[in-house]
Amino acid sequence: xxxVSIDATDSLPAEDFKAVFRGHxxxxxxxxxxxxxxxxxxxATSVASISVDPPLLVFSISALSSxxxxxxxxxxxxxxxxxxxxxELAKLGAASGVDxxxxxxxxxxxxxGETVFDNVRAWxxxxxxxxxxxxxxxxxxxxxxxxxxxxxxxxxxxxxxxxYHNRAWHRLDENSLLTS
Amino acid sequence: xxxVSIDATDSLPAEDFKAVFRGHxxxxxxxxxxxxxxxxxxxATSVASISVDPPLLVFSISALSSxxxxxxxxxxxxxxxxxxxxxELAKLGAASGVDxxxxxxxxxxxxxGETVFDNVRAWxxxxxxxxxxxxxxxxxxxxxxxxxxxxxxxxxxxxxxxxYHNRAWHRLDENSLLTS
Numbered sequence: 001x002x003x004v005s006i007d008a009t010d011s012l013p014a015e016d017f018k019a020v021f022r023g024h025x026x027x028x029x030x031x032x033x034x035x036x037x038x039x040x041x042x043x044a045t046s047v048a049s050i051s052v053d054p055p056l057l058v059f060s061i062s063a064l065s066s067x068x069x070x071x072x073x074x075x076x077x078x079x080x081x082x083x084x085x086x087x088e089l090a091k092l093g094a095a096s097g098v099d100x101x102x103x104x105x106x107x108x109x110x111x112x113g114e115t116v117f118d119n120v121r122a123w124x125x126x127x128x129x130x131x132x133x134x135x136x137x138x139x140x141x142x143x144x145x146x147x148x149x150x151x152x153x154x155x156x157x158x159x160x161x162x163x164y165h166n167r168a169w170h171r172l173d174e175n176s177l178l179t180s
Numbered sequence: 181x182x183x184v185s186i187d188a189t190d191s192l193p194a195e196d197f198k199a200v201f202r203g204h205x206x207x208x209x210x211x212x213x214x215x216x217x218x219x220x221x222x223x224a225t226s227v228a229s230i231s232v233d234p235p236l237l238v239f240s241i242s243a244l245s246s247x248x249x250x251x252x253x254x255x256x257x258x259x260x261x262x263x264x265x266x267x268e269l270a271k272l273g274a275a276s277g278v279d280x281x282x283x284x285x286x287x288x289x290x291x292x293g294e295t296v297f298d299n300v301r302a303w304x305x306x307x308x309x310x311x312x313x314x315x316x317x318x319x320x321x322x323x324x325x326x327x328x329x330x331x332x333x334x335x336x337x338x339x340x341x342x343x344y345h346n347r348a349w350h351r352l353d354e355n356s357l358l359t360s
Contacts, residue, residue, distance in 0.1 A: 002182050004310045004321055006234050012304065012324035017235035020302045023333025024261050025207040025341040025352055026228070048206070048226035050240035051315035054186050055197035058319055060230035060238060081204050087358065122200045124192065130184045132312060134321050135231035139238055141184055141314050144192035153203025153346045161205040161345045162358075166333045169358040170341070172205055176356045178267065178342075178349040 003133040025165040028082045030093040031059065032115045033067065033074035039107075039115035040067035041100040043093030045164050047079055055144035057126065060137045066096070068138070076127050077142060078114045083121040083151060083159045084171045090162065110146075121159050122149040183313040205345040208262045210273040211239065212295045213247065213254035219287075219295040220247035221280040223273030225344050227259055235324035237306065240317045246276070248318070256307050257322060258294045263301040263331060263339045264351045270342065290326075301339050302329040 026045030033040055047059045057079065061071050071077070082090050092100055101107060107117045114125055126142035151159035161172030170176075206225030213220055227239045237259065241251050251257070262270050272280055281287060287297045294305055306322035331339035341352030350356075 002310075002312075006236075006309060006323060010325055012235045012327050014232040014235060016327050017229070017232050017304070017324050019329060019332075020261055020304055020327055021229040021237075023263070023301065023329075023339060023341070024209075024227070024229075025205065025343045027205040027345075029204075046228035046230065046238070047204070048228060048240065049197070049201040049204075050226065050319055051242070051317040052194040052197050053191075054315045055192045055194060056186075056315045056317070057201075058226070058238060058240060058314075060228065062231070081200055083203070084358065121203065124197070124200055129186060130182075130312060130314065132182075132310060132319075132321065134238075134310065135234045135236045137231040137236070139230055139312075139319070139321060141312065141319060143186060144197050145190055147192050147196050147200055149199060149203075152199075155346070159203060161203070161343070161350070163205045163341070163343055163352060163356075165207075165341045165352050166335070170352045170356040171358050172343060172345050172350045172356065176343075176350040176352065178264065178351050 001131045001133060006135060022166055025163045028090050028162045028164055030080040030082060030089055030117065031077055033071050033077045034115055035070045035073040039101055040070040041093050042067040043090050056141060057144065058139060058141055060139045062137045074128065076114055076125060078116050079124050079126060080117055080120045081122040082162050084162045086120050087162060087169060089117055089120065119150060121151045181311045181313060186315060202346055205343045208270050208342045208344055210260040210262060210269055210297065211257055213251050213257045214295055215250045215253040219281055220250040221273050222247040223270050236321060237324065238319060238321055240319045242317045254308065256294055256305060258296050259304050259306060260297055260300040261302040262342050264342045266300050267342060267349060269297055269300065299330060301331045302327065
């Protein structure tokens with residue numbers, strides 16, 4: 001764990017910063033982890049690919065998240081990549097004070113122990129290789145070990161993109177496609 | 181600059197990793213920087229908010245990007261947050277071998293020296309506070325200093341979200357909204 005020191009005297013006010021990102025669309029993921037005391041899950045829009053060889057991705061978690069403590073100790077995580085069919089899972093992972101694993105029939109454990117929600121568009125099992133504490137959040141760098149694609153996103157396939165934008169959910173399909 | 185060491189023997193193959201992220205939607209940004217020898221710009225879908233107080237964001241840049249060398253030295257960057265009106269700039273920043281600053285009338289310099297493209301939905305001037313080298317890319321953590329919103333994204337406002345998904349551009353508006 002490395003830690004960034006910050007001189008915040010000339011920082012942009014939080015409200016101005018939030019206004020910019022509210023209008024910035026984000027793909028939707030659910031991250032699960034288990035450090036040995038039971039699984040946690042949370043919805044995130046910060047997952048991004050940073051390198052394909054080696055296969056690395058990045059995401060960040062607020063210290064205020066109920067999943068933060070487990071994520072600070074877990075050696076592996078599963079990042080679930082959601083499409084519109086997975087919107088109920090997206091809402092479940094974004095709700096507070098809810099047991100995300102109350103329904104046994106919606107998730108399973110891999111042979112390696114990690115918790116995976118069933119029937120999501122795709123998931124990637126990852127090893128956490130770096131944590132950078134920055135402000136009130138932690139930035140995770142993780143290396144992909146294993147993947148599964150349930151629904152592909154090629155044109156004509158049954159997957160339709162799910163996006164969070166301006167506090168609402170949006171669907172990507174033929175109608176949202178920009179032709180130029 | 182910190183560096184992550186990686187044991188890649190059991191990593192997911194690059195093709196499998198790319199297939200997962202191809203179907204993951206991303207908001208579109210253009211990042212500009214100038215380390216004293218002229219400005220560079222590139223289009224990125226990896227920008228995410230990680231904290232609002234202090235206001236921090238993260239993005240990553242491949243070492244293969246033509247902007248990589250300048251970004252490794254720049255102390256500040258400007259992150260432009262694009263909407264559908266800015267799609268030509270998105271394409272310009274994603275094209276290779278193109279001078280992004282050939283047209284003088286499309287960009288200006290702030291009093292602090294950074295390069296800003298005109299008329300984008302919003303931009304944030306940031307100080308780079310951490311660089312983490314991970315595989316063939318660098319993850320940047322940056323602190324927001326100043327912002328400008330040209331078009332707001334509230335319902336009824338003129339801004340419509342721009343998303344990159346499955347190698348195509350998509351538009352977010354009333355028609356893509358999911359109602360539940």
